[in-house]
Amino acid sequence: xxxxxxxxxxxxxxxxxxxxxxxxxxxxxxxxxxxxxxxxxxxxxxxxxxxxxxxxxxxxxxxxxxxxxxxxxxxxxxxxxxxxxxxxxxxxxxxxxxxxxxxxxxxxxxxxxxxxxxxxxxxxxxxxxxxxxxxxxxxxxxxxxxxxxxxxxxxxxxxxxxxxxxxxxxxxxxxxxxxxxxxxxxxxxxxxxxxxxxxxxxxxxxxxxxxxxxxxxxxxxxxxxxxxxxxxxxxxxxxxxxxxxxxxxxxxxxxxxxxxxxxxxxxxxxxxxxxxx
Numbered sequence: 194x195x196x197x198x199x200x201x202x203x204x205x206x207x208x209x210x211x212x213x214x215x216x217x218x219x220x221x222x223x224x225x226x227x228x229x230x231x232x233x234x235x236x237x238x239x240x241x242x243x244x245x246x247x248x249x250x251x252x253x254x255x256x257x258x259x260x261x262x263x264x265x266x267x268x269x270x271x272x273x274x275x276x277x278x279x280x281x282x283x284x285x286x287x288x289x290x291x292x293x294x295x296x297x298x299x300x301x302x303x304x305x306x307x308x309x310x311x312x313x314x315x316x317x318x319x320x321x322x323x324x325x326x327x328x329x330x331x332x333x334x335x336x337x338x339x340x341x342x343x344x345x346x347x348x349x350x351x352x353x354x355x356x357x358x359x360x361x362x363x364x365x366x367x368x369x370x371x372x373x374x375x376x377x378x379x380x381x382x383x384x385x386x387x388x389x390x391x392x393x394x395x396x397x398x399x400x401x402x403x404x405x406x407x408x409x410x411x412x413x414x415x416x417x418x419x420x421x422x423x424x425x426x427x428x429x430x431x432x433x434x435x436x437x438x439x440x441x442x443x444x445x446x447x448x449x450x451x452x453x454x455x456x457x458x459x460x461x462x463x464x465x466x467x468x469x470x
Contacts, residue, residue: 221420222418222419222420223352223418223419223420223421224416224417224418225352225353225356225383225416225417225418225419228353228356228383228384229382229384229386229387231290231291231357231360231383232360232364232380232382232383232387234290235287235290235291235360235364236364236367236380238282238286238290238368239282239286239368240280240282240369241275241280244275244280244369245371247271247275248267248271248308248312248314248369248371249312250274251267251268251270251274252267252308252310252312254270255267255308255310266308266329266330266331266332268305268306268308268314268330268331269305269306269329269330269331271308271314272305272306282368282369284302284303284304284318284365285301285302287361287365291357291360292357293348293349293351293353293354293357294346294347294354294357294358294361295349296320296345296346296347297345297346297347297450299322299323300320300322300323300345301320301321301322301323302318302319302342302345303318303319303320303321303327303328304316304317304318304319305317305319305327305328305330305331305333305334306331308331308371311372312371312372313371313372313373313374314369314371314372314374315366315370315371315377316368317331317334317366318342318365318366319334319339319340320342320345342365343358343361343362343365343452343454344453345451346358346361346452347450347452348446348450348452352419352421352426355419355426355444355446355452356417356419356428358446358452358454359381359428359430359442359444359446359454359456360381362444362454362456363379363380363381363430363432363442364379364380367379376436378434378435378436379432379433379434380432380433380434381417381430381431382415382431382432382433382439383415383416383417383430383431384415385415387415388410388411388413388415388431391433392407392411395435395464395466399435399466399467399468400465400466400467400468402464406438406462406464409461409462413431413461413462414431415431417429417430417431421448423448424447424448424449425445425446425447425448426445426446426447427443427445427446428443428446429441429442429443430442431461432458435464435465435466436466436468437460437465438460438461438462438465439460439462439464440458440459440460440461441458441459442456442457442458442459443456443457443458443459444456
């Protein structure tokens with residue numbers, strides 16, 4: 194009788210905690226079935242139409258300054274022009290979508306813009322202590338040797354949080370990408386609907402997929418998986434780029450903050466759009 198008095202409360206506690214696969218420390222895979230909306234929202238946060246015209250204007254001002262013997266950073270001018278009109282993208286908006294992530298207390302998420310000329314350009318994210326001035330331009334950022342901003346991003350401990358951290362690492366710098374930097378088009382694919390859209394987009398606007406490639410792509414598993422094991426968390430994602438095709442990307446992440454992580458890729462369906470920017 195005494196044995197039942199011990200077992201029954203334990204059984205009730207396990208039932209209240211939900212499925213064993215969702216419990217911290219579980220070695221079972223956790224399947225995340227409703228994450229495509231997060232990817233979609235992340236992709237549409239930025240940016241205002243016509244921003245590239247401001248980049249062209251900034252490059253022109255930098256060239257004119259150089260002719261006059263002065264130095265002017267086109268990337269800084271570009272961001273200043275956006276700031277002046279209230280159009281500059283605030284990267285802290287990411288946390289309105291990635292709700293299982295937060296920035297370490299006492300820090301601010303920011304970015305500089307690298308514009309070497311010729312229409313090229315890309316943002317570089319970093320964190321700085323609250324109250325400290327932002328980098329004036331990309332050169333200052335580069336000289337400072339700023340560490341990876343992801344080292345200051347905290348996960349709330351859920352499977353969704355580690356998924357969002359991996360997602361941020363892939364797509365966090367995909368805004369204001371100009372000319373050759375637009376090759377950075379890696380996208381997390383988390384739903385059958387999005388997979389179908391990608392196949393249609395490729396076939397309509399780029400070098401079409403072969404029948405064999407379409408058949409192979411339709412067999413891909415689009416569901417992200419997360420596994421907790423000891424002090425590590427592993428995340429499996431399906432990712433796509435027009436200049437490589439479909440890959441499985443596997444992240445191994447430290448469970449505790451700071452969440453150091455490593456990743457590797459496995460090619461699943463090779464593809465190249467043939468599109469030259």
